[in-house]
Amino acid sequence: MSQARSSKSSDFIRDIVNEDMKTGKHQGRVATRFPPEPNGYPHIGHAKSICLNFGISLQYGGTCNLRMDDTDPAGESMEYVESLIRDVKWLGFDWGDRLYYASDYYEKLYQYAVTLIKRGKAYVCSLSADEIREYRGTFTEPGKESPFRDRSVEESLDLFTRMRAGEFEDGTHVLRARIDMASPNITMRDPVMYRIKKETHYRTGDTWCIYPMYDFAHCLSDSIEGITHSICTLEFENNRPLYDWFLDQLQVDHHPQQIEFARLNLSYTVMSKRKLIELVEKGIARGWDDPQMPTISGMRRRGYTPEAIRDFCERIGVAKNDSLVEMAFLENCVREDLNEESPRVMAVLRPLRVVIDNYPEGRVEEFDCPYHPQKPEMGSRKVPFSRELYIEQEDFMENPPKKYYRLAPGREVRLRYGYFVKCVNVVKDPNTGEVIEIHCTFDPETKSGFAPDGRKVDATIHWVSAAHSLPAEVRLYDRLFRVANPLREGTDFIEFLNPKSVEILMNCRIEPSMKETVPGDKYQFERLGYFCTDPDSSANIIVFNRTVTLRDTWAKIVEKKKA
RNA sequence: UGGGGCGUCGUCAAGCGGUAAGACACAAGAUUUUGGUUCUUGCAUACGGAGGUUCGAAUCCUCCCGCCCCAGCCA
Numbered sequence: 001m002s003q004a005r006s007s008k009s010s011d012f013i014r015d016i017v018n019e020d021m022k023t024g025k026h027q028g029r030v031a032t033r034f035p036p037e038p039n040g041y042p043h044i045g046h047a048k049s050i051c052l053n054f055g056i057s058l059q060y061g062g063t064c065n066l067r068m069d070d071t072d073p074a075g076e077s078m079e080y081v082e083s084l085i086r087d088v089k090w091l092g093f094d095w096g097d098r099l100y101y102a103s104d105y106y107e108k109l110y111q112y113a114v115t116l117i118k119r120g121k122a123y124v125c126s127l128s129a130d131e132i133r134e135y136r137g138t139f140t141e142p143g144k145e146s147p148f149r150d151r152s153v154e155e156s157l158d159l160f161t162r163m164r165a166g167e168f169e170d171g172t173h174v175l176r177a178r179i180d181m182a183s184p185n186i187t188m189r190d191p192v193m194y195r196i197k198k199e200t201h202y203r204t205g206d207t208w209c210i211y212p213m214y215d216f217a218h219c220l221s222d223s224i225e226g227i228t229h230s231i232c233t234l235e236f237e238n239n240r241p242l243y244d245w246f247l248d249q250l251q252v253d254h255h256p257q258q259i260e261f262a263r264l265n266l267s268y269t270v271m272s273k274r275k276l277i278e279l280v281e282k283g284i285a286r287g288w289d290d291p292q293m294p295t296i297s298g299m300r301r302r303g304y305t306p307e308a309i310r311d312f313c314e315r316i317g318v319a320k321n322d323s324l325v326e327m328a329f330l331e332n333c334v335r336e337d338l339n340e341e342s343p344r345v346m347a348v349l350r351p352l353r354v355v356i357d358n359y360p361e362g363r364v365e366e367f368d369c370p371y372h373p374q375k376p377e378m379g380s381r382k383v384p385f386s387r388e389l390y391i392e393q394e395d396f397m398e399n400p401p402k403k404y405y406r407l408a409p410g411r412e413v414r415l416r417y418g419y420f421v422k423c424v425n426v427v428k429d430p431n432t433g434e435v436i437e438i439h440c441t442f443d444p445e446t447k448s449g450f451a452p453d454g455r456k457v458d459a460t461i462h463w464v465s466a467a468h469s470l471p472a473e474v475r476l477y478d479r480l481f482r483v484a485n486p487l488r489e490g491t492d493f494i495e496f497l498n499p500k501s502v503e504i505l506m507n508c509r510i511e512p513s514m515k516e517t518v519p520g521d522k523y524q525f526e527r528l529g530y531f532c533t534d535p536d537s538s539a540n541i542i543v544f545n546r547t548v549t550l551r552d553t554w555a556k557i558v559e560k561k562k563a
Numbered sequence: 564u565g566g567g568g569c570g571u572c573g574u575c576a577a578g579c580g581g582u583a584a585g586a587c588a589c590a591a592g593a594u595u596u597u598g599g600u601u602c603u604u605g606c607a608u609a610c611g612g613a614g615g616u617u618c619g620a621a622u623c624c625u626c627c628c629g630c631c632c633c634a635g636c637c638a
Contacts, residue, residue, distance in 0.1 A: 010577090037638055072637060129636055136634055139565050143634090174636055184566040186634050195636035214638045238567055238633050260568085262631095267574085273638095315586060317576050319569095322631050326574045329587050339600065374600070405598080414596060449596045460596045527597045554598040 011318035013259055017056060017229060020257075026228040030062030033100075033227050034088065035069045035218070038080035038202075040273035041288040041295045042087045044309065044330070048264040051313035053231055054093040065225055066095040070103045071217045073201040081202075083288070087296035091306045102212075102221050103203045109212050109220055110164065112250055113175060113193060117156045121249050122193060123149055124159040125176045132174070135181070136189050142182035143189045149178060163196055166209045170196050177216075179245065187238050188245070191215055219243040220252070227256040233263040234320060264316065265324045268479035269294045270486055270493055284497065291534075291545045292480050292501055302477065303522055303532030303547030308337040324485060331548050338522065338530040338547065343371035343378060346416065346462045347510040347525040347544075349474055351390035353437040353466065356421060359387040364468075367448070369417045381513040385418050388466040390509050392527075395461040396438060398426060403557060405458035407438070414460040416526060420446040462526045469509035473543045474531065476503040510542065517542060524550075 010018075021028055032053040036046060057064035066088060070076045085099070116122035125148045127135060137143030151159075156175075163173055175194035183189055193216040198209045219242075222230045230243075237260045247255045265271060270279075271294060279285040285293050291302035299309065312333040316325050346369075365385045371378040391407070400408040407413045412422040425439035445452050449460070478501050486496040514523075519535040529549040536543040 035638095039638085069638070074637085132636075133634070137565095138634060141565085171636065186566075189634085192636050197636080211636095213636075218638085234568070235632055236638085240567090262569085315575080317586095319576070321569060321576085323575060326587070329575070332587060335599095344597075344599095373595090373597075403598090416596065418596095457596090459598080462597075524597085524599085527599070529599095550597075550599050552598070557598085 012320070013052070013229070013231060013261060013318055014056065014059070016257075016259060017060060020228070021060065029226075029228055030057055030060040031065070031226055031228045032057050032062065032231060033065040033067050033222065033225060034095075035067045035102075035221070035232075036084055037069045037072070038077065038084060039072075039075040040080060040277060041083045041297055043271055043273075043276065043293070043295045044266060044299065044312075045264040045271045045294075046087075047091060047296060047309050048313045048316070048318075049231070049233075050088055050091055050093060051310055052261070052318055054088075054095075055314075056229070056231075062228070063098060064093070064095060065098040065100055065227070067100040067221065067225070068102065069214070069218065069221070070101055070201070070203065071212050071214060073197060073199040073211065077202050083297065087300075090300060091296065091309060098225075100221075100225060101203060102217050103201060105217070105221055105224055106204060106208055106212070108224065109217055110210075112220055112246075113160065113212070113216070114157065116177070116193075116246075116249060117160060117175070118153055119249065120153060120178065122156070122175055122177050123151050124156045124163070124173050125149070125190075125192075126159075126173050129171055132192070136186065137181070139186070145181050146176070146190065149190070160194075163194070163210050164208070166198070168196055170198055172196065175210075177242075177245070179242075185238060185241060187215070187242050191242060215239055215242045216246060219246050219256070219258075220250075222256040223247055223252045223254045226254055230256040230258045232258060232260055234260045234322075235263075236260055260320070261318050262320050262322055265322075265485075266294060266330065267324055267327045267484040268481050268486075268498075269327070270481075275493060278494075282494075284494075291475070291477055294480075301532075301534065302545050303338075303530060304334050305337050305341070305522075308334040311337065326484075327479060334548050335530070335551070338524065342522050342524040342530055344369075344373070344526050345371075345381075345511060345514060345523045346383065346464055347472065347474070347508060347528065347531070348390045348392055348462070348464050348469070349476075349505050349508050349525075349528065350393040351507060351509050352393045352396055352435070354389040354391050354421075354463070355437065355439050356387050356389070356442045357424065357439050358441045361387055363387065364465075367417045381511075383417065383511050383513065384465045384468040385415075386465045386467055389415075389463045390466055390469065391415075391461055391463045395459075396423070396435065398435060401561075406461055407440075407459070412457050414446070414449050414457045415463050416460050417449060418447075418463070419443060419449075420451060420457055462528075464509045464511050466509075468512050470512055470515060471541055472508040472510045473536075473541050474505045474508045474546065475534070475544065476505065476546045477501065478503070508544075510544075514542065522547070 034050050034053045054064045125146045135144045174192045176190045179188045181189045194210045240258050243258050289297035289301045312330050366382040368380050369383050370380045395406045419442040421440040421442045427437040429436050480501050481496045482498045483496045486493040517533045519533050521533040525531050530547040531544040534543040534545050
């Protein structure tokens with residue numbers, strides 16, 4: 001697997017790593033990790049963290065582990081582990097043989113907990129969950145000490161052993177750290193370290209019925225793996241004193257440094273796992289890999305490339321400001337990459353029949369069309385031309401407004417890589433008045449698109465031959481939500497869904513050169529956007545997803561007029 | 564409300580006491596057989612606000628204002 005190019009740009013985290021390298025803090029070693037919980041599919045927010053952690057390790061010649069932070073059996077599964085592995089790999093990163101699981105550390109963690117009990121730094125508390133909450137106090141009032149706080153070491157040890165042995169029901173006892181119930185930082189008010197959960201774990205099965213909490217497991221997992229820089233998101237800033245507390249109390253010989261950065265928010269979508277699950281479960285998305293989803297798998301299916309996503313993650317930077325990055329930024333990165341890499345091809349999404357009156361019936365010509373106007377090395381393909389064609393409905397207007405310079409009665413345009421044609425007649429449905437067919441004449445002197453007399457046309461439009469083109473289904477995706485930030489307080493984000501976030505066109509026509517396309521293939525449909533072949537394609541019909549539109553200055557002009 | 568964090572262009576984001584990078588977006592123009600691409604130009608006398616220190620402040624100090632996170636036996 002090819003490793004992604006390391007980042008050259010700097011940020012406050014790289015500044016810290018630089019400084020540590022200079023001072024020899026970790027003997028010049030850099031070890032990071034990407035530690036997802038396998039309870040959902042990774043999304044573009046994870047991609048930011050993945051690029052950061054793997055990017056830093058690459059830049060400094062260090063390592064980056066992939067670690068499943070699986071300390072809560074509820075909701076975790078192998079399906080999610082597999083999605084994480086697949087997507088990190090697809091993004092272009094390599095963890096070598098360092099795929100780890102917090103669940104592999106359960107025995108070690110248990111022993112660490114026992115050590116803490118023996119040192120009087122942890123105790124078994126038999127308050128109920130509700131009582132623990134009450135005892136915790138509030139932002140303004142200190143908490144109260146649990147009546148079990150001064151339980152003897154022997155009794156706690158005995159109880160903890162029996163908790164592990166399965167003698168107690170869920171919720172009857174927990175193991176707590178003995179810190180400070182009056183701490184202004186609520187995280188430090190005797191946090192829970194272990195809870196009883198008689199639930200089958202996707203990896204350890206029923207071996208355990210007590211599971212460590214994040215704060216206890218995470219710092220120790222980092223320490224066990226020799227992580228130097230433990231990078232996480234801002235909401236864990238309050239937890240840092242606790243991260244350090246466990247490591248200090250246990251006097252471990254390796255104490256990683258936790259550094260927090262702002263998680264990514266993207267406009268017109270949602271990023272939280274809970275909400276993505278809701279979209280999947282309510283059937284709003286057709287699954288985790290629905291091209292509308294901000295998941296890595298959704299974006300892959302939609303046609304985004306790993307290069308574009310990595311470029312995006314580099315360009316948004318890393319800081320501590322809460323940020324809402326514009327979707328347009330991501331789309332720009334996608335277009336930039338696709339513009340370079342995609343072969344051009346012609347497809348008509350909403351066909352309008354065109355008859356070239358003076359073109360001989362039965363005659364077929366083949367035009368040689370380059371795959372990329374700026375890259376002749378990408379080669380070309382043959383596109384058949386005949387008397388009956390399809391063009392885009394949008395490319396003809398009976399009464400065109402000013403500045404519209406496509407086809408209209410009496411007007412001449414160029415068919416891309418073909419002839420100049422002039423509209424001479426319009427056929428309408430007698431009932432609806434809808435234009436159902438237009439008639440044109442072509443100028444045989446303008447083959448391949450130039451007029452020997454030097455006359456110009458205002459527009460070049462795309463087309464396909466009616467008889468030779470292939471049927472296709474095209475799925476057009478737009479932003480998932482109507483508003484930039486659907487997470488406004490006091491509202492349900494579902495209300496802000498964009499009802500037109502997907503439009504499925506069943507009667508599209510594509511040029512015959514695409515007959516052998518396979519899922520994942522990427523193209524630019526000339527003048528329309530970037531599209532990729534979807535796995536739903538069958539022998540009967542090829543299905544495409546629109547990855548992103550082309551920049552469309554005409555659409556902008558139309559928009560402005562409306563406003 | 565106690566604690567923690569953050570406030571620099573519409574959106575991200577550099578800047579680390581010497582006089583506001585860059586990208587996206589936006590606007591104008593040039594080139595163009597994609598109203599695409601490419602190119603050129605414009606776009607913060609101003610850094611949440613008010614004071615102060617200094618020859619000099621986005622950078623240091625003081626006070627104020629705003630936003631985010633924490634009261635799961637989630638991570």
